[in-house]
Amino acid sequence: MIPFPRLLHPRFTLAARSAQAVLRELGNPEPPINIEPYLKKMKWRLKYEELHGPDGYMIKLVKGGKVRYTIYLATDSDPDSPYDVETIQKRQFFTAVHELGHILLHGNFLLNSHESMNAIPEELAGILEVEAHWFASKLLMPNYVFRQPSDLIPEILAKKCGVNITPAIKRLSKLDNNIRESLTTSFRLDKYEKLPTWIDDPHSIYCASLKWDSIHQALNASKRRRYICPKCGLFHGDHNIWGPYCIECEEPVRLVKFPQERYYFFT
Numbered sequence: 303m304i305p306f307p308r309l310l311h312p313r314f315t316l317a318a319r320s321a322q323a324v325l326r327e328l329g330n331p332e333p334p335i336n337i338e339p340y341l342k343k344m345k346w347r348l349k350y351e352e353l354h355g356p357d358g359y360m361i362k363l364v365k366g367g368k369v370r371y372t373i374y375l376a377t378d379s380d381p382d383s384p385y386d387v388e389t390i391q392k393r394q395f396f397t398a399v400h401e402l403g404h405i406l407l408h409g410n411f412l413l414n415s416h417e418s419m420n421a422i423p424e425e426l427a428g429i430l431e432v433e434a435h436w437f438a439s440k441l442l443m444p445n446y447v448f449r450q451p452s453d454l455i456p457e458i459l460a461k462k463c464g465v466n467i468t469p470a471i472k473r474l475s476k477l478d479n480n481i482r483e484s485l486t487t488s489f490r491l492d493k494y495e496k497l498p499t500w501i502d503d504p505h506s507i508y509c510a511s512l513k514w515d516s517i518h519q520a521l522n523a524s525k526r527r528r529y530i531c532p533k534c535g536l537f538h539g540d541h542n543i544w545g546p547y548c549i550e551c552e553e554p555v556r557l558v559k560f561p562q563e564r565y566y567f568f569t
């Protein structure tokens with residue numbers, strides 16, 4: 303066993319690169335991303351068992367000089383659990399990717415995570431957990447899935463990527479600002495935004511204040527002024543080369559003020 307590394311903080315870049323490497327191997331698939339073909343290729347197994355505690359763990363087996371990993375996922379059912387089957391399955395799915403993160407990032411120095419996790423100093427264990435989580439987050443919600451402003455809404459991102467709402471919120475809170483900028487510089491929710499088909503009433507997205515607040519937060523997070531065309535409803539960033547006029551209908555644009563004019567663009 304290789305000695306434990308001395309880490310002072312989580313290696314976010316390394317975790318993100320490992321996730322990218324797996325995605326490349328899978329051919330950068332559309333979400334929801336399934337890691338099973340990757341596990342199959344590596345001949346690593348995924349097993350479902352009652353684990354009496356943890357959500358999952360991974361085991362390293364060295365046999366005849368060959369290293370094999372197995373990921374165990376908990377099937378323990380808690381009759382008092384407030385979560386529905388879908389939520390539990392999504393959590394299991396996230397856990398599997400989290401464990402894959404442990405294999406790829408920490409497999410070298412772990413003999414058997416189930417046992418040696420206890421041998422790892424608490425502070426280091428915390429860092430390894432953060433790394434595995436960041437790996438899972440970047441693998442299941444990679445940069446390339448962010449294509450339109452609605453992807454900045456946690457509910458929509460979660461649905462698109464097959465994850466629960468909490469990991470989606472966390473992912474968005476750490477989203478690269480360049481991605482946010484590129485998605486919100488110029489957009490029109492009412493006309494150009496393609497809404498996912500599972501939203502029966504397209505207006506629900508505008509009206510539910512929670513969802514609107516998410517877009518509002520997304521816009522505000524970039525700390526740039528936004529303008530709206532009163533005629534066609536197009537949002538503009540402040541780097542509009544056409545000046546204070548709409549790039550489509552040449553109407554003078556107005557500064558968007560949040561939150562007083564929260565519902566401005568569809569009233």
Ligand SMILES: [Zn+2]
Nearest residue numbers: 400404431434
């Ligand atoms: Zn873990």
Ligand SMILES: [Zn+2]
Nearest residue numbers: 531534548551
């Ligand atoms: Zn316009």
